[in-house]
Amino acid sequence: MDNKQEILRLLRSVADGTTAPEDALLELKESPFEDLGYAKVDFHRSVRQGAAEVIYGAGKTPEQIAGIVSAMGERGCRNILITRVSQEAADRVAESVPLEYHLLAKLAVAFPAERKQRGNIVVATGGTSDMPVAEEAALTAEAMGNRVTRLYDVGVAGLHRLLSNLDVLMRARCVIAVAGMEGALASVVGGLVDCPVIAVPTSVGYGASFGGLSALLSMLNSCASGCSVVNIDNGFGAGYLASRINQMEGLED
Amino acid sequence: MDNKQEILRLLRSVADGTTAPEDALLELKESPFEDLGYAKVDFHRSVRQGAAEVIYGAGKTPEQIAGIVSAMGERGCRNILITRVSQEAADRVAESVPLEYHLLAKLAVAFPAERKQRGNIVVATGGTSDMPVAEEAALTAEAMGNRVTRLYDVGVAGLHRLLSNLDVLMRARCVIAVAGMEGALASVVGGLVDCPVIAVPTSVGYGASFGGLSALLSMLNSCASGCSVVNIDNGFGAGYLASRINQMEGLED
Amino acid sequence: MDNKQEILRLLRSVADGTTAPEDALLELKESPFEDLGYAKVDFHRSVRQGAAEVIYGAGKTPEQIAGIVSAMGERGCRNILITRVSQEAADRVAESVPLEYHLLAKLAVAFPAERKQRGNIVVATGGTSDMPVAEEAALTAEAMGNRVTRLYDVGVAGLHRLLSNLDVLMRARCVIAVAGMEGALASVVGGLVDCPVIAVPTSVGYGASFGGLSALLSMLNSCASGCSVVNIDNGFGAGYLASRINQMEGLED
Amino acid sequence: MDNKQEILRLLRSVADGTTAPEDALLELKESPFEDLGYAKVDFHRSVRQGAAEVIYGAGKTPEQIAGIVSAMGERGCRNILITRVSQEAADRVAESVPLEYHLLAKLAVAFPAERKQRGNIVVATGGTSDMPVAEEAALTAEAMGNRVTRLYDVGVAGLHRLLSNLDVLMRARCVIAVAGMEGALASVVGGLVDCPVIAVPTSVGYGASFGGLSALLSMLNSCASGCSVVNIDNGFGAGYLASRINQMEGLED
Amino acid sequence: MDNKQEILRLLRSVADGTTAPEDALLELKESPFEDLGYAKVDFHRSVRQGAAEVIYGAGKTPEQIAGIVSAMGERGCRNILITRVSQEAADRVAESVPLEYHLLAKLAVAFPAERKQRGNIVVATGGTSDMPVAEEAALTAEAMGNRVTRLYDVGVAGLHRLLSNLDVLMRARCVIAVAGMEGALASVVGGLVDCPVIAVPTSVGYGASFGGLSALLSMLNSCASGCSVVNIDNGFGAGYLASRINQMEGLED
Amino acid sequence: MDNKQEILRLLRSVADGTTAPEDALLELKESPFEDLGYAKVDFHRSVRQGAAEVIYGAGKTPEQIAGIVSAMGERGCRNILITRVSQEAADRVAESVPLEYHLLAKLAVAFPAERKQRGNIVVATGGTSDMPVAEEAALTAEAMGNRVTRLYDVGVAGLHRLLSNLDVLMRARCVIAVAGMEGALASVVGGLVDCPVIAVPTSVGYGASFGGLSALLSMLNSCASGCSVVNIDNGFGAGYLASRINQMEGLED
Amino acid sequence: MDNKQEILRLLRSVADGTTAPEDALLELKESPFEDLGYAKVDFHRSVRQGAAEVIYGAGKTPEQIAGIVSAMGERGCRNILITRVSQEAADRVAESVPLEYHLLAKLAVAFPAERKQRGNIVVATGGTSDMPVAEEAALTAEAMGNRVTRLYDVGVAGLHRLLSNLDVLMRARCVIAVAGMEGALASVVGGLVDCPVIAVPTSVGYGASFGGLSALLSMLNSCASGCSVVNIDNGFGAGYLASRINQMEGLED
Amino acid sequence: MDNKQEILRLLRSVADGTTAPEDALLELKESPFEDLGYAKVDFHRSVRQGAAEVIYGAGKTPEQIAGIVSAMGERGCRNILITRVSQEAADRVAESVPLEYHLLAKLAVAFPAERKQRGNIVVATGGTSDMPVAEEAALTAEAMGNRVTRLYDVGVAGLHRLLSNLDVLMRARCVIAVAGMEGALASVVGGLVDCPVIAVPTSVGYGASFGGLSALLSMLNSCASGCSVVNIDNGFGAGYLASRINQMEGLED
Helix, strand or coil, X not given: CCCHHHHHHHXXXXXXCCCCHXXXXXXXXXXXXXXXXXXXXXXXXXXXXXXXXXXXXXXXXXXXXXXXXXXXXXXXXXXXXXXXXXXXXXXXXXXXXXXXXXXXXXXXXXXXXXXXXXXXXXXXXXXXXXXXXXXXXXXXXXXXXXXXXXXXXXXXXHHHHHHCCHHHHHCCCEEEEEECCCCCHHHHHHHHCCCCEEEEECCXXXXXXHXXXXXXXXXXXXXXXXXXXXXXXXXXXXXXXXXXXXXXXXCCC | CCCHHHHHHHHHHHHCCCCCHHHHHHHHHCCCEEECCCCEEECCHHHHHCCCCEEECCCCCHHHHHHHHHHHHHCCCCCEEEECCCHHHHHHHHCCCCEEEECCCCXXXXXXXXXXXXXXXXXXXXXXXXXXXXXXXXXXHHHCCEEEXXXXXXXXXXXXXXXXXXXXXXXXXXXEEEECCCCCHHHHHHHHCCCCEEEEECCCCCHHHHHHHHHHHHHHCCCCCCEEECCCCCHHHHHHHHHHHHCCCCCCC | CCCHHHXXXXXXXXXXXXXXXXXXXXXXXXXXXXXXXXXXEECCHHHHHCCCCEEECCCCCHHHHHHHHHHHHHCCXXXXXXXXXXXXXXXXXHCXXXXXXXXXXXXXXXXXCCCCCEEEEEEEECCHHHHHHHHHHHHHHHHCCEEEEEECCCCHHHHHHHHCCHHHHHCCCEEEEEECCCCCHHHHHHHHCCCCEEEEECCCCCHHHHHHXXXXXXXXXXXXXXXXXXXXXXXXXXXXXXXXXXXXXCCCC | CCCHHHHHHHHHHHHCCCCCHHHHHHHHHCCCEEECCCCEEECCHHHHHCCCCEEECCCCCHHHHXXXXXXXXXXXXXXXXXXXXXXXXXXXXXXXXXXXXECCCCEEEECCCCCCCEEEEEEEECCHHHHHHHHHHHHHHHHCCEEEEEECCCCHHHHHHHHCCHHHXXXXXXXXXXXXXXXXXXXXXXXXXXXXXXXXXXXXCCHHHHHHHHHHHHHHCCCCCCEEECCCCCHHHHHHHHHHHHCCCCCCC | CCCHHXXXXXXXXXXXXXXXXXXXXXXXXXXXXXXXXXXXXXCCHHHHHCCCCXXXXXXXXXXXXXXXXXXXXXXXXXXXXXXXXXXXXXXXXHCCCCEEEECCCCEEEECCCCCCCXXXXXXXXXXXXXXXXXXXXXXXXXXXXEEEEEECCCCHHHHHHHHCCHXXXXXXXXXXXXXXXXXXXXXXXXXXXXXXXXXXXXXCCCHHXXXXXXXHHHHHCCCCCCEEECXXXXXXXXXXHXXXXXXXXXXXX | CCCHHHHHHHHHHHHCCCCCHHHHHHHHHCCCEEXXXXXXEECCHHHHHCCCCEEECCCCCHHHHHHHHHHHHHCCCCCEEEECCCHHHHHHHHCCCXXXXXXXXXXXXXXXXXXXXXXXXXXXXXXXXXXXXXXXXXXXXXXXXXXXXXXXXXXXXXXXXXXXXXXHHHCCCEEEEEECCXXXXXXXXXXXXXXXXXXXXXXXXXXXXXXXXXXXXXXXXXXXXXXXXXXXXXXXXXXXXXXXXXXXXCCCC | CCCXXXXXXXXXXXXXXXXXXXXXXXXXXXXXXXXXCCCEEECCHHHHHCCCCEEEXXXXXXXXXXXXXXXXXXXXXXXXXXXXXXHHHHHHHHCCCCEEEECCCCEEXXXXXXXXXXXXXXXXXXXXXXXXXXHHHHHHHHHCCEXXXXXXXXXHHXXXXXXXXXXXXXXXXXXXXXXXXXXXXXXXXXXXXXXXXXXXXXCCCCHHHHHHHHHHHHHHCCCCXXXXXXXXXXXXXXXXXXXXXXXXXXXXX | CCCHHHHHHHHHHHHCCCCCHHHHHHHHHCCCEEECCCCEEECCHHHHHCCCCEEECCCCCHHXXXXXXXXXXXXXXXXXXXXXXXXXXXXXXXXXXXXXXXXXXXEEEECCCCCCCEEEEEEEECCHHHHHHHHHHHHHHHHCCEEEEEXXXXXXXXXXXXXXXXXXXXXXXXXXXXXXXXXXXXXXXXXXXXXXXXXXXXXXCCHHHHHHHHHHHHHHCCCCCCEEECCCCCHHHHHHHHHXXXXXXXXXX
């Protein structure tokens, strides 16, 4: 099994009864990962899910990261994302594999390769302090081949900053709204646009923001339709999902 | 001690050393309440605080309410507010004292009397379901002699409804922003006006609104300056505070 | 302004400098709603957001609902959704407007009209008790012109039930995963498919499910990429968002 | 649009129909901010809201702060508040702009200028440990042209300390009650005065104070009327709101 | 083992080495309860702890209550308290055993007998609505042979009501402070008296009182020394503990 | 007013009508504190409450502590407790006033003086890690003139350790039960003794102990009668209250 | 695949390489359930997991329950448990299938059949009110072929009741400790026995028991080793797990 | 009393009436611990509970740990576990007693001795970051004489990794499922195996994982039967309980 078209063909044969579901499952499961001891590296997900590979860096040593990345690189993976990785760890990984590091987002791209930027994802933030999370989202989306427009510091307490960029918002295929404190940005944006809105609560704030809980609850309760929410500070998750949405194929009708 | 001017005169004499603070305290404390057994009725607060009398109806029997109201009426109190009182209880109280009842707000005004409506308080709500709390605020403010402008169903998910009423908002001396769910109304209003904004979270919503907690946290974390917050569903408290603000005397300067 | 093509034309003229953003805003804001007193009915959202109209029924009287629906119907709206409405209220609304009522989902469709069912949204539930929320999602999506496949009672405690339907899941353009208790369905589904997954926590459960909090937190923390979450029991929100995603136009490339 | 009188004139022309609301909005929105990349500096808020400029220092680099302050100073802003800024950061900002730094409150005033101190705001604290938050409130109010009276360490566990200062409290136009632990100060003060009381819960305490949650809930539940609450440790917000209240113009009657 | 003097004699013999601790334990454990199947009735606690017997009525049927009470009565127990028992259940129990019922406190005393009222316990409440809990405390203490002074509706929002009763408070050997909402009563009382103060948070309130949580946290964080706290609405526990304190023997020294 | 007998005489004269309550209040309020600017030192509390003086060290500089202690020492205070003070701060305070420091409890006694140890307070802990809190309680009680018996590491998971010390427990006039994790010690002790039990939850534990919340809730819900609870880790409060209880005078009968 | 011996044989052939894991999976997955539309009935779990069948009754109609039970009965299932089912629903189900109903536990056993009672599980409760949950556990275990000893009302506040039954506890192969309020029973029992202890927190209690949260946290933090916890009020889960443990085969050594 | 057979003999004599329970208790209680001052070392638990000795290292000094271990070693204890102990502390303990230290698990084994590895416990983790907790569990089980199979990084987001090891899982006598974030691993494993499953939530994660709360709630709400839960990060507790279960003797029957 080596690409998505193959999988689709397989599933269609399941659908018309040519192949049994159990057989399809077995085909999909063939040799899916390499066991490094400390991790089971999944080379197959890019096939199964059509996505770039991602390594969650927090709680892994630079050696573990380098080991996983190298194994992937040997199989031909490119633009491998490493999230939540410190400058120091990234420097040590960079000794053995080619690596771009983005300090603000604490995100690295290993085996970076040119990707065409397609469609249009807008990443908006309520304030300057939300930028690290927003950059994690934006860089993730870019690494996965999406065009990204940044719209930072457009919080609702100064509504004119948002309204002046209404045209930018309305041209988006997907908006990522990143905000801490009261998280109202998602509701206001959700009421203005007609594309999917992914809300990312951030832990920016103090006191009764309770580490992002306030923004999280706000966004979950948004009165605006078309919004959904990811975990607090989960810029990566938002960028990844936005990529899936932005790259949807059209309905055949 | 029978009116606020007297108190001010007294305090100034404290300030210039003519009267000792302890003596002033004693003057203020003279005969402050009547003990009905189940309640210590405070006839003095209207003097000490310049406010209409208020009875918190929840957890009191109609007989207790009627007893307290009658004692007050005999001392000359008018426009006595009774909050959180059911239609049934109000009906029974109305048998012994003159009473106006407002069903939506579950609020009654005993010994109603004409009051001049002064200044301008705007009461805005995010949705139709917030109206009971908003009416409690509005009726409280009106009973205390304030002019009130109602601006209902102007939630941020349809921002144009709010912007179309920008002029109404900007003419207010004080705005009460009533909203449940994500409570973003307070932040947006707070960013638009330059008068004090009192935010009232409501328990309207479901799921992760957690009985108003979501709106409460949002409002406490509002990035807009000039906002403060009262308890969930506390329309009375907001109306009472708005009255104090609206009726501020100007600086002599 | 009467359709989305007009808006796109307008925004492109903004983009190329022909029209100023402020002018565009004014065009968009023209006559956007009718004020019924208790509600500001928004006839414009269907234009601005390309969506069917929706009325949140909880906390509104049958008279209010009928009033809003009638006003909409006169303007030509069809397939108007009314969520969280009881059988009794629906019966009374049905006296004045044509109405389909779905008891399990407590959802009504006013002025129902034939809509082509396009694309493919899969609605999956962990258990039988999650069906009311799932039906709210499925009926919402259908009212908005989407083809829906129901996959109920496929919770992870009996994994073979889910795996046997792997082909159904993998053909979806968007999956709605509805689950209470521990909410693991979203993670497992998210790891199997490569389309966007919308997770809906439900309040099904007892004890430490804390009214859906357990499922909500699980889904927010999902290790699977491509998932996002809506409010507890918010079937409507999931269906609405799934429709937006399912009906995405393809990238022009 | 260059001062508040202009805005009032404009709004009155809206009120009498001479100007349409939309036109007023456009006048207000003209050239409202400068985009520095990392922040959209809002020169207009001082006009729109009649307030001194404020920069939330937490999460900004000294360079960013200096950049924003310089841009403001060039436009003629004075008494620019920078909150939550460390001594080190302040020292570096002070290399490029004139700056007063207040260590206890971690607050700086850039381009300091003489301001007349008007009216009377009392800032009271429950204990010595609440002083940093209280000073943030007091210095904010002073920077905005208000006379401030400090009344520190008057917690309710030693009630005589508060009662001995009853005259000071009763002469206030607005009281800011700052307290951690059980936060009872706001309720007691609220029962003694007849001006608005702004309650500021602080994170002072341990164990079941849960970082200020205990004081926050207490203050929200205050039985005393006329109180409202801001976020935990939000001295700035309280000082800012107190200034708005203290500087209210009198009713024309 | 039939009375406390016996136990003291026993323990002193342990202390001087005459009796081994293990032997003392065995003497204490002899025939301690009767097993009714649904309950293990403890006739020994009154000996071991010198207390009246108590039955927690909630979750027991009238038959179970009557069975337990009868068994106790046969052994000579008097003034048996039954807490949290409805009027209906009490009526049915009263068919088989002599019973006094107190409706407000939902508390019954079975086999009532005259008891000398000794010492002085003050029960104070913040408001009228706290009376049911306060009465549970007061009646418990009275049934255990203590003199009780009631001081209701003396909440801190009207401080003069409390101060006018300062002499009553200062003569107490133990004060029970019962309050909901913000629970500040305990702190203020704790600062005024020099006897132990037992704080009882009540579930009176709404919104952010969260069923008594606000009062509970306040009381736990009280800055006043000499206070301790029992469970929300636990009037019985407070009355029981107050009795133990009030009836302390003096130090021999 | 210089000692408690005087106060009792005064209050009795209030009780028999010889003195008005207001006059008594004034006598009590005379010259109650010295204002050091950063603190209002209360020399009167020892009179009003019969207690040793206490300074909460957290959040005060060594200079502030030394200043307060010196002022107290000059007035003749002895055995002044300073809680939550670091070794470093204590060393600096010790440069100007005589001081005993207890490292484990982070507690100092300034101007230490011999006090007779009276009565009997037992301080029991669940484990070794609870000792710092237990020592704060024990040292506080000792500084206030109480005899203290320590019973450490007798948690309920090894019940025989507790039962072997049953005689020690049963001779106590007051027990302080200090425990983290599940806090069951208080319930078990409460069921064994017939004196007041003060439960102190500690923050010892991890995971779902949530910083002491688990132990706090356990202790509040204790099924054993005669228990009450102080704040998490509040050894001082427990020792102070135990002293009040231990030193109760006997009933005159 | 029709019994567990077959499965073991299969797995051993996997272990020695005779059968591939994938093949084993397919054998296991063959025809595992029947789809009733509203539920996917799993006839295979009894094979795969060696357990009696269980239906969670809450949220299912009597018709649905009867449908599922009938389908199971036809396949030969016996002793089918139905949990959380009301008397009314059970009566209606009993019209079509043989059924035993246990009112206290709200649990039914359909197609009841004699089962040998093996081993020894002790079910202990803290109080009388915990009996419904305890009975759910006990009846579940009995339906699955285990001998059960009930030990009710042995809470730690009267420790002698528990100690008198020490022999019963120590003979158990597994203990289920059921308790609400502070949940200390699990810790004390866990310290006394050397078999696995399953702790079941119950929602019995009030105030700060927060619906069972207090007992849940206590049990999770138990200092005693060998304990684990199930969901609040989850008697079924505890009985099911206890059965698995009680029926463990011995180690072959 | 020196071994478990003796205890069983004793208890059987209790059961047949030859020995009174009280006498048995006394035999069991004889000289159960040595009092080191800071700890009561329990030499008896290994007899009473048949377990290896365990010392909870957190909050103990190296000297205290060494003291306790030495005392145990002198009595002949072997394989003494010390949990939550840092490398530094372990090094200092190792100066006086023989010690194996495991850095990842922060766990030491003092007086290590060969133990036969019996039965089969599987320890599975969701991700690489869960390994420290998993190793604490695995090493604990091994020190207690159990064979352990490690299955790391098999989280449900890549289901094939788990399914490929189905045979390993199904041969287990007990499975320990260790997972953070959404904790779905326990549910999925619980649905696949028919042995007891012990779920260990970990604090791995960020944002709405709230320090392990999300995983904890998920696991408590697991729809799969046969699961129970220990405290967050409590690898030791899981390993200890798994050992008890794995080493169950078979039913005699």
